[in-house]
Amino acid sequence: MTETFITNMLIIGAGPAGYTAAIYGARANMKPVLLTGLQPGGQLTITNDVENYPGFAEAIQGPWLMDQMAAQAKNVGAEIVMDSVSKCSLLDPQKEDGYFVFHTDGGNIYKARTAIIATGAQARWLGLEAEERLQGYGVSACATCDGFFYRGKKVAVIGGGNTAVEEALYLTHHASHVTLIHRRNSLRAEKIQQDRLLANPKISVIWDSVVENILSGGTPEAVTGVALKNIKTNEQASIDVDGVFIAIGHNPNTSLFKGQIELDSENYIKTKPGTTQTSIHGIFAAGDVQDKTYRQAITAAGSGCMAALEAERYLGETN
Numbered sequence: 001m002t003e004t005f006i007t008n009m010l011i012i013g014a015g016p017a018g019y020t021a022a023i024y025g026a027r028a029n030m031k032p033v034l035l036t037g038l039q040p041g042g043q044l045t046i047t048n049d050v051e052n053y054p055g056f057a058e059a060i061q062g063p064w065l066m067d068q069m070a071a072q073a074k075n076v077g078a079e080i081v082m083d084s085v086s087k088c089s090l091l092d093p094q095k096e097d098g099y100f101v102f103h104t105d106g107g108n109i110y111k112a113r114t115a116i117i118a119t120g121a122q123a124r125w126l127g128l129e130a131e132e133r134l135q136g137y138g139v140s141a142c143a144t145c146d147g148f149f150y151r152g153k154k155v156a157v158i159g160g161g162n163t164a165v166e167e168a169l170y171l172t173h174h175a176s177h178v179t180l181i182h183r184r185n186s187l188r189a190e191k192i193q194q195d196r197l198l199a200n201p202k203i204s205v206i207w208d209s210v211v212e213n214i215l216s217g218g219t220p221e222a223v224t225g226v227a228l229k230n231i232k233t234n235e236q237a238s239i240d241v242d243g244v245f246i247a248i249g250h251n252p253n254t255s256l257f258k259g260q261i262e263l264d265s266e267n268y269i270k271t272k273p274g275t276t277q278t279s280i281h282g283i284f285a286a287g288d289v290q291d292k293t294y295r296q297a298i299t300a301a302g303s304g305c306m307a308a309l310e311a312e313r314y315l316g317e318t319n
Helices: 016-027 042-046 062-075 129-133 143-150 162-171 191-199 297-318
Strands: 004-012 033-035 079-081 085-089 100-104 109-117 121-123 154-158 177-181 203-206 209-217 222-230 236-240 243-246 250-252 283-285
Touching: 004 016, 004 100, 004 297, 016 033, 016 042, 016 062, 016 109, 016 297, 033 109, 042 062, 062 079, 109 297, 129 209, 143 162, 143 243, 154 162, 162 177, 162 191, 177 209, 191 203, 209 236, 222 243, 283 297
Parallel strands: 004 033, 004 109, 033 079, 109 283, 154 177, 154 243, 177 203
Antiparallel strands: 085 100, 100 109, 121 250, 209 222, 222 236
């Protein structure tokens, strides 16, 4: 049976941005409702050791950090619902009695005076079985998050765009050597970034090649290398590495909002500079769904705080 719920603040997504928005919204007595989506905790649920989130002297587990954020949000008064939005009406002419309308997979309807979109983004993967199995055990999609664990080790970066080049350059601060593997014979990154990469003595490039498998071994199982194929000659080879960083881009989770809210050319939600305000007055976006530059838990949490404060201000102005 369909039920309709009314809330001052609806938060869509349960990563660092969503949970932080819920904490600030609840403390402001907005009585926020947070819909978790299909992956409560977001990308941190597949991150084992987190060493760069302030406040913890020792490494913590990503899933544990998300559990703590969820518990904190509940403790201060946020309502957390295990459900996903299936469709919504965000355009101003479609607002019903001053509310934005959201339908969920669970068959319920939420009417919200303001909403915070914190649905995050997902790294693009190669689609290899070993890739999923070894996430957190040598396979990563974030050099800034995990590069520290490869001090003095050899790593591979897969990709040829700005993200891949930036990841490779960053990893040289930790790894003994970085091998960039690209399926073409030229990079797509900005010229200045290409020049920096090609001039770095700690980086080598393997051109015209794709990763056919990620090799592993040991107890516990960990990455030991990658198997490659040259797409021009079909020649096969392998290289020994301790870590593999997939850097072929991210996909923001915005398909639900296409045609209703302004997105950029890569489908990230556009926000006004210095704010989390979207193209729709009363709708805010926080975290990786609008941030393709930093993509860190701490910056996502910060933008979740901003979104809640801006939503509170919006509600005060529209009362």
